[in-house]
Amino acid sequence: MAVITLTTDFGTGGWFAAAMKGVIAGIAPEARVVDVTHEIAGQDILAGAFVLAQCYRNFPRDTVHVAVVDPGVGSPRRAIAVKSQDYFFLAPDNGVLTLALATVDDRAPLQIRSIENERLFNRPVSRTFHGRDIFAPVAAHLATGVAFQEVGPVIEEIVRLETAEPKVTKKGIEGRVMFVDRFGNLITNIAARHLEQLAGEPKSFRIGSTWNGTIRKFGRFYGEVPRGKPIAVIGSSNHVELCVNQGSAAKTFRAKVGDSVRVA
Amino acid sequence: MAVITLTTDFGTGGWFAAAMKGVIAGIAPEARVVDVTHEIAGQDILAGAFVLAQCYRNFPRDTVHVAVVDPGVGSPRRAIAVKSQDYFFLAPDNGVLTLALATVDDRAPLQIRSIENERLFNRPVSRTFHGRDIFAPVAAHLATGVAFQEVGPVIEEIVRLETAEPKVTKKGIEGRVMFVDRFGNLITNIAARHLEQLAGEPKSFRIGSTWNGTIRKFGRFYGEVPRGKPIAVIGSSNHVELCVNQGSAAKTFRAKVGDSVRVA
Amino acid sequence: MAVITLTTDFGTGGWFAAAMKGVIAGIAPEARVVDVTHEIAGQDILAGAFVLAQCYRNFPRDTVHVAVVDPGVGSPRRAIAVKSQDYFFLAPDNGVLTLALATVDDRAPLQIRSIENERLFNRPVSRTFHGRDIFAPVAAHLATGVAFQEVGPVIEEIVRLETAEPKVTKKGIEGRVMFVDRFGNLITNIAARHLEQLAGEPKSFRIGSTWNGTIRKFGRFYGEVPRGKPIAVIGSSNHVELCVNQGSAAKTFRAKVGDSVRVA
Numbered sequence: 171m172a173v174i175t176l177t178t179d180f181g182t183g184g185w186f187a188a189a190m191k192g193v194i195a196g197i198a199p200e201a202r203v204v205d206v207t208h209e210i211a212g213q214d215i216l217a218g219a220f221v222l223a224q225c226y227r228n229f230p231r232d233t234v235h236v237a238v239v240d241p242g243v244g245s246p247r248r249a250i251a252v253k254s255q256d257y258f259f260l261a262p263d264n265g266v267l268t269l270a271l272a273t274v275d276d277r278a279p280l281q282i283r284s285i286e287n288e289r290l291f292n293r294p295v296s297r298t299f300h301g302r303d304i305f306a307p308v309a310a311h312l313a314t315g316v317a318f319q320e321v322g323p324v325i326e327e328i329v330r331l332e333t334a335e336p337k338v339t340k341k342g343i344e345g346r347v348m349f350v351d352r353f354g355n356l357i358t359n360i361a362a363r364h365l366e367q368l369a370g371e372p373k374s375f376r377i378g379s380t381w382n383g384t385i386r387k388f389g390r391f392y393g394e395v396p397r398g399k400p401i402a403v404i405g406s407s408n409h410v411e412l413c414v415n416q417g418s419a420a421k422t423f424r425a426k427v428g429d430s431v432r433v434a
Numbered sequence: 435m436a437v438i439t440l441t442t443d444f445g446t447g448g449w450f451a452a453a454m455k456g457v458i459a460g461i462a463p464e465a466r467v468v469d470v471t472h473e474i475a476g477q478d479i480l481a482g483a484f485v486l487a488q489c490y491r492n493f494p495r496d497t498v499h500v501a502v503v504d505p506g507v508g509s510p511r512r513a514i515a516v517k518s519q520d521y522f523f524l525a526p527d528n529g530v531l532t533l534a535l536a537t538v539d540d541r542a543p544l545q546i547r548s549i550e551n552e553r554l555f556n557r558p559v560s561r562t563f564h565g566r567d568i569f570a571p572v573a574a575h576l577a578t579g580v581a582f583q584e585v586g587p588v589i590e591e592i593v594r595l596e597t598a599e600p601k602v603t604k605k606g607i608e609g610r611v612m613f614v615d616r617f618g619n620l621i622t623n624i625a626a627r628h629l630e631q632l633a634g635e636p637k638s639f640r641i642g643s644t645w646n647g648t649i650r651k652f653g654r655f656y657g658e659v660p661r662g663k664p665i666a667v668i669g670s671s672n673h674v675e676l677c678v679n680q681g682s683a684a685k686t687f688r689a690k691v692g693d694s695v696r697v698a
Numbered sequence: 699m700a701v702i703t704l705t706t707d708f709g710t711g712g713w714f715a716a717a718m719k720g721v722i723a724g725i726a727p728e729a730r731v732v733d734v735t736h737e738i739a740g741q742d743i744l745a746g747a748f749v750l751a752q753c754y755r756n757f758p759r760d761t762v763h764v765a766v767v768d769p770g771v772g773s774p775r776r777a778i779a780v781k782s783q784d785y786f787f788l789a790p791d792n793g794v795l796t797l798a799l800a801t802v803d804d805r806a807p808l809q810i811r812s813i814e815n816e817r818l819f820n821r822p823v824s825r826t827f828h829g830r831d832i833f834a835p836v837a838a839h840l841a842t843g844v845a846f847q848e849v850g851p852v853i854e855e856i857v858r859l860e861t862a863e864p865k866v867t868k869k870g871i872e873g874r875v876m877f878v879d880r881f882g883n884l885i886t887n888i889a890a891r892h893l894e895q896l897a898g899e900p901k902s903f904r905i906g907s908t909w910n911g912t913i914r915k916f917g918r919f920y921g922e923v924p925r926g927k928p929i930a931v932i933g934s935s936n937h938v939e940l941c942v943n944q945g946s947a948a949k950t951f952r953a954k955v956g957d958s959v960r961v962a
Contacts, residue, residue: 173723175716181616182446182710185489185671188439188470192492195437195466199494202723206716212616225713228720228820228830230727241680244655292492297655299670302492352709352740391772391825406827407713416769445880446710449753449935452703452734456756459701459730463758476880505944508919556756561919563934566756 172313173202173233177222178301179210180238186299190236190306193292197310204229213241215266217427219334220348220359223269224407226257234309235270237261238301249285249304250328251312251321254278258312260285260305265331269359272335286322336360338367342434345410347377347427354418358431360410365433375402375412378429383422385412392416436577437466437497441486442565443474444502450563454500454570457556461574468493477505479530481691483598484612484623487533488671490521498573499534501525502565513549513568514592515576515585518542522576524549524569529595533623536599550586600624602631606698609674611641611691618682622695624674629697639666639676642693647686649676656680700841701730701761705750706829707738708766714827718764718834721820725838732757741769743794745955747862748876748887751797752935754785762837763798765789766829777813777832778856779840779849782806786840788813788833793859797887800863814850864888866895870962873938875905875955882946886959888938893961903930903940906957911950913940920944 180186187208194203210218218239226235240262248263254274261267290311295303336345336359345360365372375385385400392415395401405411414422444450451472474482482503490499504526512527518538525531554575559567572585600609600623609624639649649664656679659665669675676683708714715736722731738746746767754763768790776791782802789795818839823831864873864887873888903913913928920943923929933939940947
């Protein structure tokens, strides 16, 4: 039984996610739909990219991941479908897949197509709700076994977000806060694999401007420092997280999504 | 496999929607439950009516749509079941089905029954949670194929909300803002079919009081106006939406749900 | 088809619940996952205990209930699995199951085991996300029919929250507000069975400090008092609820979760 995941900025107060699920239920009644989240900040492509990248690989092979954060809906931006070794990804061509595609199993080359086959759409296609009219029905068709090449022609280039990956230099790593969880932990775009490029163990994690603060302890779990003290760890999704033991790093450092993080 | 949708004002912080799903899972283990939303403003029947009406038709035939916005729970208000050409609807008899029933496929006459068959209920029936004890189990029984007439006796009259539909006069159309989406677009109860009753193309959309503002551009998509400029369009659910290109109409016009919208 | 429920404090803005569902889908593709809620206040074990206890019995036999409110994740606290007459429960050993286990069908003695069988885990097990790496996969294995004794060795003692149950004395009952629903009703931890231990009918319900207020009407439904007047009732989950007819008891009495409630 195929799985389809949804990552959007639609919110949960309206009918938008439900409309997508209704379309899917009509085409692929056996498919299982899992909400990743519908609370990506409005039109924040980078946030959508990050959230999807943290969980897509926890799903079984052949899952269809749909990401709809789409400020350009109605404009001529393309809709794309990508097939990796294990997964399908559907999204507007605006970079929202950047971080997932940077980390997929690369034993097979990515297959990238432009979604253009109108026979797979929910018609008439509205100008402003491609989630319901294009992405949901195409995902459902793939979940029922429609061949990937049916979605549309092969394309070579897709949009990638340059800002999504940290910059690694000899002086250190410059990344950013990508997500603040409910406990106030600051989850960054600096992955364990980036730290390996440093000369030695990381010594300091500077958050935002000088008035925010710097963490000088790098450990394995929160409890290595006393209550209320800060520590940087590699979190459950293999990224650097800046934490305060039994406290909120977001409050302690007055930090928010988008703040820079410098590791040296 | 049957689909059951849920539209309620229960919120998602408690156990209320889960209790309904537990009851459904016990009766109809194969049924697929889709949340439309549980975030209808507390006891706002009109908002529930609007949200359900925007998406019910995206679901496959025989879907059971359950709407529980129920300020009168425990009072002698009736619980009703309606069968249209394609769908079942279950709700308290307070008008929450008004807008869906006004737009269903009318090739078959509506069948309306009062839900009274206690053998289909979750017992003992509480006084304050008919979502769990009446609507969920009856929906589940219908999803498993229990005959519609089993739910209770035929009735003729149900409550309809007069305020739900816009007033169309020679001078124009008077409607209201029904929903503000996450991007600040103002979605009105004025449908494309209402505009057809005007003498010509609509020329102005006045929002609320004179100090809110008026939109004088009617187009097909946001991008027809420069960034930050307002435009009225027919949105993805076929209703007039008042928008600001790459901005928030709600903020620009200081508008909210319930504000009047006059089209001339 | 087995059902798995999730009660957590992860929120719905990130990928945490989705990661759990991805892991479950890989192991138990037929299992049905139902969110109770992911909005338990951060690390509020008592709130998680209460919410789960209100709905677990609405689910069919053999449902696996997973509760992850886990301030001690990464510390040596145990992960436990409990089998009652009808259900499985998985949680960190911190008391979050206290209220459910106090009310389960006691025809069969509880079977309690420490979750230690790493072959059932999602590996490598992270230090900070046991929801994804331990609880979700073990729940999925139980849902597919893996024998309960496979999870780990029998243990005798588990943590129970003393504060979760009200104190019943000759002078009355002292409980607390456990949940404020969306309508402002104050749901307490005082169950119908506690009231039976009073000498007669309850006469007064004092909320918090003297300046909050006292309700002197105990009835069966809100409508027994005029609009805007307070009343105490036995709610849909068999607990005392403090209400204001068509109003908000939370506002009227300036009350919140944790406030004491004295019944005399």
